[in-house]
Amino acid sequence: MFSGLIQQIGTISGKDPQGIHVLLDNKKVRLGDSIAINGVCLTAVKVTQKKKGTEVYFQLSAETLQKTTLGNVPIGQKVNIEKALSAADALGGHIVQGHVDGVGCVKKIIPEGDMKTILFSAPPEVMTYVVSKGSVAVDGVSLTVAELTKTDFSVAMIPFTLNNTNMGRLKAGEAVNLEADIIGKYVSKYLKKE
Numbered sequence: 001m002f003s004g005l006i007q008q009i010g011t012i013s014g015k016d017p018q019g020i021h022v023l024l025d026n027k028k029v030r031l032g033d034s035i036a037i038n039g040v041c042l043t044a045v046k047v048t049q050k051k052k053g054t055e056v057y058f059q060l061s062a063e064t065l066q067k068t069t070l071g072n073v074p075i076g077q078k079v080n081i082e083k084a085l086s087a088a089d090a091l092g093g094h095i096v097q098g099h100v101d102g103v104g105c106v107k108k109i110i111p112e113g114d115m116k117t118i119l120f121s122a123p124p125e126v127m128t129y130v131v132s133k134g135s136v137a138v139d140g141v142s143l144t145v146a147e148l149t150k151t152d153f154s155v156a157m158i159p160f161t162l163n164n165t166n167m168g169r170l171k172a173g174e175a176v177n178l179e180a181d182i183i184g185k186y187v188s189k190y191l192k193k194e
Helices: 064-066 159-164 183-191
Strands: 009-014 020-024 035-036 041-050 053-059 077-085 100-112 113-120 135-138 141-148 150-159 174-180
Touching: 020 064, 020 077, 035 053, 113 159, 135 150
Parallel strands: none
Antiparallel strands: 009 020, 009 077, 020 053, 035 041, 035 077, 041 053, 100 113, 100 174, 113 150, 135 141, 135 174, 141 150
């Protein structure tokens, strides 16, 4: 489980048909650690210490390649990194599982001084659970929905989020991983039973 509070920005340092290599600052990564890469929960299967940091190899299943953006990330791309929470960690964002519900797209970026509002389009399987002022994870970042329509939602980005995640580097037309709030999904399923 994750909180959606990004701990660092990593770099895609290599890839092959079965996985990706990510260069991290964190030297405390161990084999088997669960780490969210752009909001996708992956398992560290190889850890190598390098001069520039720790390079971690993650295998990508067919499901991950099909349902997320990770199969298309180019070498050199910056990605959001969050290690799994321990039982003693504070939950400062919202409950993020790292199980991507769908791929969305940046529709529009509206600068507002040193802040930005970003409008995302999202598939129906995500929009079903998105509510105004509710939580959503975009590339693993816990965000609050500002406004929404049937196909889009917007979020307001403060400078800290823009500078400490990959949100400040997004461009219109770029694909992003989306995860709806798990609580909303459970409530929806419960209500459909009645």
